[in-house]
Amino acid sequence: MQSMFMKARTALETKGRFASGAVPEEIADSWYRCLGHGLDPVGEPLDADIGIHALRETRQKHEKLLRVIRPELELLSTQIAGTNHMTAFADNRGVVLDAIMDTEFSMSKCARSVRCGTIWDEKLRGTNALGLALHTGRTSMVTGAEHYFASHSKVSCVATPVFDSQGQIVGLLDASSEVAARQFHTQALVELAASNIENRLFIEDHRANNIVQFHPREEYLKTQSVGMISFDENGTILGANRRAAQLLNGLDFAGLSQFRDVFRTDFGTNLSAMRGGETVRLVDWLNSAFFARIRLSRLALGTSSQNLALNLPSTYEVPSLPDTPVFRDEQVLNSLRLAIRAAKMITPQHVIGAPGTGRTTFVQAVHKASCPDKPLIAIDCRTANVNAESDGLTGELFGGDNNSSFLIETGGMLVLEDLSEATGRASEQLAQLINRLLQHKSSAKWSIIVTENDDPKEAAHWPKFVSMTFSKLRQLEFQLPALKERSDASLIAVSMMARLSTDHQLSRSAIDAIFDLHAPNTFYDLEKLLTTLAIQCSASVLRAEHVNRYIVHEDLRDAVCPRCKGNSAKEAKCREINRVFVECNANIALAARKLGVSRNTVYAHTRISVDEG
Template identity: 45%
Template sequence: MKTAFDKARNGLEVKGRFAYGAVPETIADSWRRCVRLGLDPVGKPEECVVSHTDLYQRRDQQDRVMRLVRPELELLSAQIAGSNFLVAFADSDGVVLDQILDEEFRTSTCGKSILPGSIWSEEIRGTNALGLALHTGASCSVTGREHFFAKEGTVSCLSAPIFDSSGQLIGLLDASSEVTARQYHTLALVNLAAQNVENRLFVEDHRGEHIIQFHPRQEYLKTQNVGMIAFNEDGQITGANRRTGELLTGLNLANAIKFQDVFMGQFRPLIEQICRGEIVQITDWLRSGYFARLRLTHSARTKLTNTQVLLPTDPIYRVPMAAGDIGTGRVFEDEALRQNLRLGRKSAQQGLPVLIVGAPGTGKNTTAEEIHDQLHPDQAFVLVECETLNLDAVEGQLIAQMKSKADATSRKQDTIDLNKGGTLYLDRVDLLPIEIAPSLNTLLNRVIQRRNPLLADGEWIIISSAQNSASLNDAIGPLRTIYDRLSGFSLYLPKLVNRSDFRHLCCAMLTAISPQHTLSNKGTDALKMMTSDHNLTDLNRNLRTLAIHHHEGIIRQEGVNRILGQRQLGISACTRCVGQMIKEVRCIEIRKALRDCNGNVALAARQLGVSRNTVYTHVMD
């Protein structure tokens, strides 16, 4: 038996008319707009995609927002992961700028339509969640046959708008899936992700001002579901987030200029109390009560006590940033490694220390630098080599003092300013001498002071590395205290031989070493066989050896075996000659000569008085 909605849908497709009351109001309004535009519900929707140049310019304009959106997309994809899903970000014109989707959805009809640069405004794509949220300015869901075009009737999509601190719609988050049952749960996640982005944008736009967080329930002050109002030094309102309007229902914030226009009491006594870190109670003019606290930012004008922190000088240094794009030459294409890196970055952003665990040469230092570069590349990257740390170095200390702005000009260049924030990286913390633990604990007392759910200027990321985590779990005494403070998120690095992006890694390294050389697929396989028991340093050395001894162009399997294989030659014959005594002796002689000539076949052939083909036959196993 047909439902009222089925009848309305059939009327839309056959006659272009439908019973308005049989369809949800927002969907019915959208269908009417689409009919007026002359769209055909049983026709094929128009596939509109902006040019590559236009897409690049849009992404560049939205760079600040996209840096905040991308972690939310990654978190959403992990939360709703399953068959047939997509999460995306679109700008205020409905143009998709970024997306994450699984392979099953990618090959579906809708998946082939939702591409970077595709336009999903209602005027072009009919009723869909992105276009509807763009038109209404509110989060919405469009399920199955609620889509205007019948061809999109198998997909459920949800979308939530993102507003900046001035109330302008600047983008939309979208989640699409062919699994209808999960839509209500997913809509809550999409709304929360949009709220997170809005709050972070608000904080960035009002750094240096007093941002007051408030909520009727005190326990909610630590969540993203809080109202935030920004005030200048005189108590004038400079901005409010969207949640503020929802909490202060009945008050006209558009006409509010000062603190006293919204809340009872005086601004100055309140701000002095709240700047001391206290949670206070405030009341609006409708006599609704709220708990409030200060949202600390880098430039919040609170008084800080000058405290000396002792840092050992010799094993600590700041890594200079390379010119050009950050992350150049780093490869994280392996799926497991990329996922671990995403979670590590997310953890560091939220204030959790990150422990990088990996065998020697798996890229612990590179991974730490990548997390630093992705979160705050302009800040200091302070490397502490725990293996070489000693008591003498601690006693020969570097004093990093939290100085006032007046002292900033007199600060030495090599002094680490804790006020400016950065990344503290404790390399091989599992080798930390026990006598150093108290001094290092003093340092952690100063830098582990995360006050915000979002990494802000002036705050520190704490990263450490270890060869294995078992030794950390077995530690006792002061070392156990240090390890407990550094516990947070453990990022495990795969062995080089297990990385699925080995070819990408080789190509990136070789391009940095010698752009004139490339490596064939079989050459990569041969190199992987020779590098299976080695690390990234050995891989780099092997590639440099290949670049030195191989003529410019493609390095093939033969070249890898000839140049690198000769180092292992000398006592064993090739597989063709094994078991035949006379041939083995001659083969070993040829292979020794090739080794002594550093893999130069022509030179070895001349010294032995044989043809190059003869030498080749004993090189290739």
């Protein structure tokens, strides 16, 4: 027995009219418009196409937008995989500019119709999700026989508009499949992808302004569901994303122009607090409370290194590499040789070591030996968790030809620092990027190195496809020992001092004093000690006595010399001398002047005994 809808469908095809009450309202309205355009529901739609030259020009015109769109299309395609599907992006005329489809869908009749350059305006293609979303400005779902043309009845589609920061439609995202059962799930994913794109476009348009992110729940401030309002330095509203209007429901947002028109508090005070890294509490004029923070732009952060957009912020800072890295420790040298061999064979590997064990230097040495003419791109996966929802992923570029565009065809080395810390959207974007690099079939090859503090562990919150992708990287592991456990620690100290200061040299006694008395566990600890020596001491050859004099133990501030121990009055005076000595950066003469005592007194209580020369 035919359903009411199918009876209406049959009437449309045979009589050119139908009972509108049997058809969803938006679909019925679209069918009526198509009848008005003179379209035949049982005929074939016009295969409208703008042509290859116009397509090339349109893509060039929207190049920046497409760089934002592409990773969302790829991620969306991954999320709905297994449904005989296609994802596409069309501009605000309904012209398809980019599309991704799985193998099964690519062999269907529909795939030959939905290709780049084709126009999916309702007037030409009848009722379809792209055309309907373009007409209504809302998310549209068109399932099977709801399409105006009978030839489209085997496909179900979901499309949603993408708005720029001025509220204008710049394009449409579409997901089409021959499996209709998961369309409501697909709709949620398509809308989330559109929200991600809109937030990135908003941030790009207002990067030089103060972007305030707010949400009723503080833990949601790092998600895509935040409202964002852009202000100038005086609190004038310059723009807002769609989510902001939804959260401020009840306020006539379009008529508001100042911070004080929205929130019951002072703009300047809150701006200062947010710039200081605080999360503040704001209350609007309808007494709705929100947590808010300021989104620091790249300009505000003032990064000086070259950022490479991966189109999928992370920011990654690498300490300077010594001119001659030291790898004389037997364990480290053996690991380096194997890592270089693995990189040349394009075998993923893990480098495990605590912060300050030389992971960055190790990775750069592997890159220099295996592919020095190719780029080295590094992503800090911890920072990616903060920026991924709005900026997408960015990495630091080292080596290569300084091209600011990420081209998968170039090949090179990708370093993922603390991959196990990646969560949420960042983990999905990273998994997508890794899959692209591992599956790329051209002659260009990418070596992937993961650096971790501890042995990698699978995170329980990762989706299945993320866990499966990350597991592909666990083929080889190399452990880096702590600095104090390395047999070449003294050579590292000599090399590091040569880089820090050309005016100083370390003697054997100085090296022994550094490692025996202060036991630096990391490269950072050692660099701090050597920097202090280079700044404080004017002698060209540094000896043990200089180490004892200028490198002060942290516990010296409350230390008591043997002569004063046991006498409370003397202990108090001794602690005062040691405290001032530490505050004066081990400057005996300055400490003596501040305390009003002789230099010999300071020497005696701080247990320092060294000739000035």
